[in-house]
Structure formats: structure tokens, C-alpha cells
Amino acid sequence: MLISVALLGVSCVKDRSTFNTRKITPIVIDTTGLKAQLIQYQFDTLQLMPKVTQEGMDSGRLKYQWTIDAYGGYERVVGTTRRLSTAIIENPDPTPYTLILRVTDTTTNLKSVLTWSLQVISPFGQGLIVADTKDGTTSDANLIMAFNFTSGLPTDSATTRIFQNAYSRANGNQKLDGLVKQVNYMRYNSTKDITFLTDHSFVRINPNSYQLTGKDNDLFVLAPGVIQPNEIQTAIKTNQHQYIINNGKAYGRYGETRQFGYSFLAPDALGYSCQKICGLQDPVYYLKTAGALYDEKNNRFLLLPRMVLMSNPLMSFSPTDFSDPAPAFDPNNMGNKTCLQMIEGYDQRIIAIMKTRDQDQFFVYQIKLTDPLNGKMGIMANDLSNSPEIAQAKFYTCSNAEQVLFYATENHVYATTLELGSPSTTMLRYTTGNGEKITGMKMYTGGGSMYLPNPNAPSDWSQRMVFSSANRLLLLSTYNDATKEGKIIAIPLEILGIGGLVTNPDYIRTYSGFGKITAFSLQSL
Amino acid sequence: MKRLLIALAGIILIAACKKEQIKLYQDTDPSLYFTLTTYSYSFMTDLDSTSRVIYLPVKLSGALKDYDRSFTMQVINDTNTTANKDWYELKQGTLPKNSVNGTIPIVLKRNVTIDTSIIKLKLVLTPSSTLDTMPNATIQLSWTGKIIQPINWNWLRYYFGTPFSTAWYKFIIKTTGRSSFPYSPTLARTDPATWNMTQPQIQAYTLQVKEALQSYNAANPDNPLTHDDGIYKGQLVSMP
Structure with a gap:
């Protein structure tokens, strides 16, 4: 009874326990003007500065933490101040990341949190992949996205983006071991990759991220045993397929097949060994063949199987038919010659630059594949032995828009005509600047545009004309030993038919800031 | 009487507190057994060899020891054994220290008979004073050099x-x-x-x-590869 009375008495005492409670001012993150969904290129810098207030309080009490989070537990702290400024290194992903801002009142531990959806997209679009070296032993890959190489860029002013050291930045600052001698882009629908060749290795990366995806044996269904890369080439226009030559043997892959199968078998017991190959960009579907290679072992050309029949063996050319009109040469018997380069030229002809092995004799042979295959496919042979500096030439290329071969020494670019039935005439078309040496040359075949003078007002820049770059833009890579700088020089082909490179320097574009460029290639969409 | 009952209850309570010795497991009989009941080997995986050592896996039921222990096996000569004693060699097995997994090797040999038939050999682990064996510690071994047409x-x-x-x-x-x-x-x-x-x-x-x-x-232009048996015996080998 007494206890009950006591309890009743206590329960009537006024509760004063909340008198010491202090009202905490909320932290307000003002996102006015900020997007809730952010889209950011990988490697670009993301900058945000939301307005954060806590009425009547000292802002020094507030602590900030920015993180980027993803499904699976990924989290990276990207900032600790109100202003966010961070390079986005997260991989491009269709699933957005979450950017989280946590603001904490360090006195009261009161927190306020705000999140954004952050979609990271690949910055690596259509452009020119440039492989360079700065130390002579390792390589890196860069990407130039510019008016010349990228469709959709309306002008060439202020639109150039160069992703320097894109490979090492995407691969933990590791550079490619060795010097890249060739680089090649392949895409079929959503399957795409870039392959680098050094003297000892194949390296494959994802063009969306530039991250390493495979090396050497990874590229093959069956490990070849010896990795000794020789050549790579892609037919990128239609029915995309790719060829490589490893240790003298040619391999092909078609479409979305990521790995090369077994090497092409020889057509006969003679076997073969090759260094150069040419698959046509747009092989006619009814042809039995998709291109050719040169067999150094037996001094002959061999035909590649159709791209959808990569497991078929190589084919011999039909026995040469010397009846009138006789063909210019016999692809089955080229004599003691080695092949320096094979390129697709005008009218889908296969252009082969050849040298007599023990003499300074140089020739250009043209092969036109026919349906049905016949004995008259060796349609033209040009003797270039007397062409200026041909023995010093290191690089060869041509456009499919004219019957001309460009060859380059360390300092000069020459154009020599290859018209059927006519001897070649050769003209000097370009000379490098002081101290600069040519380290590569290729006719550009990718997307993008270029300017040419208006024939009606050649000196009026305002009346310049826009052309597609493909097969009209000659690319040189140069290196200056004194400045240690490499450049890509893009020279439009102004006059077709004679290899007439533009001479007005206003129309020539230079992309600089590289080390010594050892290889370059288009990167398509 | 009441006092007597209280005293009795006290005694029972005191006795109930007496420490009891828990009987621990005594590994007086460590035993081995084969982890597989059958083991097949084909010389198809090693066409050039005339003999091959294979290692039959065993496991221990019992306490680990900090030293290696050895054991043997013997042949069960019943209908499950068709091997001639010259076609194999039994070796001593080892159970490594601090491990329950061991192996016992056997050398399988090859000859014309083995290349044309499947040889059977039934083995049983031999108990010893330090390592007993589980009941039915047997394995049915078979090997051959014969090549048969794959099911696919x-x-x-x-x-x-x-x-x-x-x-x-x-x-x-x-x-x-x-x-x-x-x-x-x-x-x-x-x-x-x-x-x-x-x-x-x-x-x-x-x-x-x-x-x-x-x-x-x-x-080998004078001796190209031909089928050596089956219904195509003597015909040249060709591929599609």
C-alpha cells in the first residue's frame, strides 16, 4: 500500500528532463543548378561545388566526404572538401555509379547525405591510335580525336582531344614492354579490340577502356608455340575480318570470333612462309578468295580463302595463261624476290612492292582478282629501280582513289604513278622540316574530314572545301632527335591521279607532343 | 527423522559436486582406406611409354602423427584380377606427417596383350602394427593400351x-x-x-x-599413313 502511494506521488512530479535539449540546426545541401544524373567521360575531371549551409553555425564545423560507389562493394573516396574535383578513373559501365556526398557536423555528429547517379562513358571514340616510345624500350598508346580522324566534329578549330599515355593510364601506369611496330583496330558489331605487335608479343586491349584484355597465346585457339609477330591487317569496311602473321604463318578470324584458329594450311606439299598479307577491304561475296599473301619460301603469291571459310587452306593461283593478251607477270613464280609491302590499291587491286633479294632492284606488281579465278590476274608490273631514293625507302602506301604509290625515305615523300600499261613517273611530294625524320607513313582510311583549297579560289581560306579524309589524307609520323618530339602530320591529297599532296601549309595539320612514334592506326566507331 | 533427511540431502548435494573425469577418444586403431573404389588408366595419354607409375590415393581415419608412416598393399587373386604378376610392380605407400592424405604407387607395364585388352587388378591395403585398414579397403584397377573409337x-x-x-x-x-x-x-x-x-x-x-x-x-611417300585395323584396314588415311 505504502509503495503504491509512493509511486503515485512520484508520477505527479513535473518532468523537466528536456529543458537541457538544444535544437540542432540541420545541414542543408542546396543542389540548385546541379544535375541529379551526371554523365562523365572516363579520365575527365569531375567538378562539383554544391552550396552547403547550417544556419547560424560556423562552417568550419563541417566535414565533407565524397565517394564513388558501385554495386558489389566498390567504393573510392574522391574528395574531402566541399568542392569536388577528381579525375574519373572508374571503368566505363552501362550501369551508373553512385556519387555520394556525406556532410558531417563534427560537433554534433549530425550527418547529411546526398547522392547522384554517375554514368561513366568511354572517352575513346573514333580517332587515330598512336603508339610511341619515350625511352626506346617501352611503348604507350595515345588517341587523337580530331576533325581529321573523327566523324561528327564540325570544324578543326578547338575540337582536338589527345589522350596521352592512354594505355599506361588505364593499366596501372604499366607501359607496353618493347616497341610497338604495328597497331590495328578490329570491330564487328559490338565486338571490338585493338592489337599491338612488338617484336616478341601480341597485346590486345579493349578500345572502350584501353585496358589489357589478352596477350600472345590468349589470341589463339591453340597456342602456336612460338610467338614472333610479323604482320596484322584488318578488313574493316564490311564483313570485318582480321589477319595476322606469326612466325611466318598466316591466321584469320572473322566477325565476332575473338581468337585466331589454326594457321592457314598450304595448298600443297611445298608449304609456305610469309611476311606480308593483303585482305581486301570489301571482298566481293562471290569470289572464292578474300585476298593474297606472298610466300617467301617458294617465291609465289597465294590466295586467301573467303573470310567465312577461315579453316580452308590457302589456294594457288591458276596456272598463268600467257595467251594474248598476256598477263604482266606470273604470280606463281616471282623469281628471287622478297615482298616489302602489300596494300590494297585502286579498283581493289593488290599492290605488292618487291625487291630482288640480292640486288637493288625494286618492282611494283598489281594483282586483280577475278571471278572465276583465271590465269591472267597478274595485270601490271612496274620497275621502280631507277626511281629517286627508292633504295632508301622505308614506308609505302597508296589510296584506292588513284593509281599512285607513295614511298617515303627518312626525309622525302615521293609519289609514283601505277597506271596500267604506262611506265611509272615519280615526283617528290613532301620534304620534312629541319631535324625531322619520317618514322611512318600510311594513307588514312577511317572517318573524319579535311579541308582542301577551292579550285576556283585556291588562295581564299574562307572558300575552302570539306572532304572525307578516307583515302584522301596521307599521314606521316616524324621524330626530331634534338627536341625528342614525335608528330603526326596529316597532308591532304589535293590532286588525284598523280599523288598531288596539298602544298599550302594552311591545309596541313600537325599533332604533336608524342615520343618517337613507332606505329599508328585508325580507331573506328 | 527430519534431520536425517536433511543430512542425507546434504550428502547427496556434496557428492553431486564431485569432479567427473571425461573419457577422451583414444586413437588406438588408426585406419587407412582408398578414396576411390576403381581406377582406370589408358596408355592412350602416353603412347610412347612402356610403363607408367600411377599413385593411388588413400586417406587416414585416425590421429595425425608428426612423422611419415609407410604402408603396403597386396593383390586379391579372384576373378577381378586378370593381370599377370609381371605386368605390374607394387610399391610402398607413404602417409606424410601431419596429413590424412597419402598415396601408394604402382607401376603399370605395357605389352602386346595389354595393347589389345583391358587388364584388371584388385588390390587391398595391408594392415600393419602401426596402421590398420578399414574394412573393405580395396580398389579395382584396370589399364590398357587399347584404343577404342570414342563415343562422339x-x-x-x-x-x-x-x-x-x-x-x-x-x-x-x-x-x-x-x-x-x-x-x-x-x-x-x-x-x-x-x-x-x-x-x-x-x-x-x-x-x-x-x-x-x-x-x-x-x-614417307612410299609408306603413307594407312588404317591398320577395323573395316578400313589398309586404306589410306584421308581427311575431309
Whole structure:
């Protein structure tokens, strides 16, 4: 009874326990003007500065933490101040990341949190992949996205983006071991990759991220045993397929097949060994063949199987038919010659630059594949032995828009005509600047545009004309030993038919800031 | 009487507090057993060898020791053994220290009989004073050098050709370094883990074999590869 009375008495005492409670001012993150969904290129810098207030309080009490989070537990702290400024290194992903801002009142531990959806997209679009070296032993890959190489860029002013050291930045600052001698882009629908060749290795990366995806044996269904890369080439226009030559043997892959199968078998017991190959960009579907290679072992050309029949063996050319009109040469018997380069030229002809092995004799042979295959496919042979500096030439290329071969020494670019039935005439078309040496040359075949003078007002820049770059833009890579700088020089082909490179320097574009460029290639969409 | 009952209850309570010794497990009888009941070996995986040591896995039921222990096995001469005693050599097994897993080697030999039949050998672990064996610690061993047509030849024939023979399959094995080509789109529907070879893989092996066959025939123009048995015996080996 007494206890009950006591309890009743206590329960009537006024509760004063909340008198010491202090009202905490909320932290307000003002996102006015900020997007809730952010889209950011990988490697670009993301900058945000939301307005954060806590009425009547000292802002020094507030602590900030920015993180980027993803499904699976990924989290990276990207900032600790109100202003966010961070390079986005997260991989491009269709699933957005979450950017989280946590603001904490360090006195009261009161927190306020705000999140954004952050979609990271690949910055690596259509452009020119440039492989360079700065130390002579390792390589890196860069990407130039510019008016010349990228469709959709309306002008060439202020639109150039160069992703320097894109490979090492995407691969933990590791550079490619060795010097890249060739680089090649392949895409079929959503399957795409870039392959680098050094003297000892194949390296494959994802063009969306530039991250390493495979090396050497990874590229093959069956490990070849010896990795000794020789050549790579892609037919990128239609029915995309790719060829490589490893240790003298040619391999092909078609479409979305990521790995090369077994090497092409020889057509006969003679076997073969090759260094150069040419698959046509747009092989006619009814042809039995998709291109050719040169067999150094037996001094002959061999035909590649159709791209959808990569497991078929190589084919011999039909026995040469010397009846009138006789063909210019016999692809089955080229004599003691080695092949320096094979390129697709005008009218889908296969252009082969050849040298007599023990003499300074140089020739250009043209092969036109026919349906049905016949004995008259060796349609033209040009003797270039007397062409200026041909023995010093290191690089060869041509456009499919004219019957001309460009060859380059360390300092000069020459154009020599290859018209059927006519001897070649050769003209000097370009000379490098002081101290600069040519380290590569290729006719550009990718997307993008270029300017040419208006024939009606050649000196009026305002009346310049826009052309597609493909097969009209000659690319040189140069290196200056004194400045240690490499450049890509893009020279439009102004006059077709004679290899007439533009001479007005206003129309020539230079992309600089590289080390010594050892290889370059288009990167398509 | 009441006091007597209280005293009795007190005594019982005191007695209830007495420390009891828990009986621990005594490993007086550590025992070995084979982890497999059957073991098959084919010389198809090693065509050039005349003998092969294989290691039969055993396990211990019992306490670990900090020293290696050895053991043996013996043959059960019943209908499950067709091997001549000259066709194998029994070796001493080892159970490494601090391990429950051991092996016991046996040398399997090869001769004309073994290349044409499947040899059976039933073995049992031998108990010793330090290592007992579990009941029925036996294993049924079989080995052969005989090559038989794989069950998926109905698919492989599209790549290697319809005719099958020992010489031809030996050539394929020697060229590729593989003794099986688990390519079968039909069997893969129900057992994709076993029948896991892809079409590009079998295609690549086919070209590898075709190249080797061309080289072999070019190097042996007077003695090209022919089928040595089966219904195509004597015919030249050819591929599609």
C-alpha cells in the first residue's frame, strides 16, 4: 500500500528532463543548378561545388566526404572538401555509379547525405591510335580525336582531344614492354579490340577502356608455340575480318570470333612462309578468295580463302595463261624476290612492292582478282629501280582513289604513278622540316574530314572545301632527335591521279607532343 | 527423522559436486582406406611409354602423427584380377606427417596383350602394427593400351573423317597431345561440363592434324599413313 502511494506521488512530479535539449540546426545541401544524373567521360575531371549551409553555425564545423560507389562493394573516396574535383578513373559501365556526398557536423555528429547517379562513358571514340616510345624500350598508346580522324566534329578549330599515355593510364601506369611496330583496330558489331605487335608479343586491349584484355597465346585457339609477330591487317569496311602473321604463318578470324584458329594450311606439299598479307577491304561475296599473301619460301603469291571459310587452306593461283593478251607477270613464280609491302590499291587491286633479294632492284606488281579465278590476274608490273631514293625507302602506301604509290625515305615523300600499261613517273611530294625524320607513313582510311583549297579560289581560306579524309589524307609520323618530339602530320591529297599532296601549309595539320612514334592506326566507331 | 533427511540431502548435494573425469577418444586403431573404389588408366595419354607409375590415393581415419608412416598393399587373386604378376610392380605407400592424405604407387607395364585388352587388378591395403585398414579397403584397377573409337566419333568424323582405326587415332593423339576431344553438340545438351570442346577448338585441332598428316605423307611417300585395323584396314588415311 505504502509503495503504491509512493509511486503515485512520484508520477505527479513535473518532468523537466528536456529543458537541457538544444535544437540542432540541420545541414542543408542546396543542389540548385546541379544535375541529379551526371554523365562523365572516363579520365575527365569531375567538378562539383554544391552550396552547403547550417544556419547560424560556423562552417568550419563541417566535414565533407565524397565517394564513388558501385554495386558489389566498390567504393573510392574522391574528395574531402566541399568542392569536388577528381579525375574519373572508374571503368566505363552501362550501369551508373553512385556519387555520394556525406556532410558531417563534427560537433554534433549530425550527418547529411546526398547522392547522384554517375554514368561513366568511354572517352575513346573514333580517332587515330598512336603508339610511341619515350625511352626506346617501352611503348604507350595515345588517341587523337580530331576533325581529321573523327566523324561528327564540325570544324578543326578547338575540337582536338589527345589522350596521352592512354594505355599506361588505364593499366596501372604499366607501359607496353618493347616497341610497338604495328597497331590495328578490329570491330564487328559490338565486338571490338585493338592489337599491338612488338617484336616478341601480341597485346590486345579493349578500345572502350584501353585496358589489357589478352596477350600472345590468349589470341589463339591453340597456342602456336612460338610467338614472333610479323604482320596484322584488318578488313574493316564490311564483313570485318582480321589477319595476322606469326612466325611466318598466316591466321584469320572473322566477325565476332575473338581468337585466331589454326594457321592457314598450304595448298600443297611445298608449304609456305610469309611476311606480308593483303585482305581486301570489301571482298566481293562471290569470289572464292578474300585476298593474297606472298610466300617467301617458294617465291609465289597465294590466295586467301573467303573470310567465312577461315579453316580452308590457302589456294594457288591458276596456272598463268600467257595467251594474248598476256598477263604482266606470273604470280606463281616471282623469281628471287622478297615482298616489302602489300596494300590494297585502286579498283581493289593488290599492290605488292618487291625487291630482288640480292640486288637493288625494286618492282611494283598489281594483282586483280577475278571471278572465276583465271590465269591472267597478274595485270601490271612496274620497275621502280631507277626511281629517286627508292633504295632508301622505308614506308609505302597508296589510296584506292588513284593509281599512285607513295614511298617515303627518312626525309622525302615521293609519289609514283601505277597506271596500267604506262611506265611509272615519280615526283617528290613532301620534304620534312629541319631535324625531322619520317618514322611512318600510311594513307588514312577511317572517318573524319579535311579541308582542301577551292579550285576556283585556291588562295581564299574562307572558300575552302570539306572532304572525307578516307583515302584522301596521307599521314606521316616524324621524330626530331634534338627536341625528342614525335608528330603526326596529316597532308591532304589535293590532286588525284598523280599523288598531288596539298602544298599550302594552311591545309596541313600537325599533332604533336608524342615520343618517337613507332606505329599508328585508325580507331573506328 | 527430519534431520536425517536433511543430512542425507546434504550428502547427496556434496557428492553431486564431485569432479567427473571425461573419457577422451583414444586413437588406438588408426585406419587407412582408398578414396576411390576403381581406377582406370589408358596408355592412350602416353603412347610412347612402356610403363607408367600411377599413385593411388588413400586417406587416414585416425590421429595425425608428426612423422611419415609407410604402408603396403597386396593383390586379391579372384576373378577381378586378370593381370599377370609381371605386368605390374607394387610399391610402398607413404602417409606424410601431419596429413590424412597419402598415396601408394604402382607401376603399370605395357605389352602386346595389354595393347589389345583391358587388364584388371584388385588390390587391398595391408594392415600393419602401426596402421590398420578399414574394412573393405580395396580398389579395382584396370589399364590398357587399347584404343577404342570414342563415343562422339559421330561428330569427330566430320573433322577427322569417317574411318576409324588404332593407327589413325594414335596419330591424332600424338599430333595434338590430347587423348580426348570432348566435342559433341548433342551430348553437350545434357552434359555441357563433360562435352565442353567448342567448334573453333575442334576446327583448330583438325587443321593441326591435317598439316601433320600432309607432312607425314610427304616425308614417307612410299609408306603413307594407312588404317591398320577395323573395316578400313589398309586404306589410306584421308581427311575431309
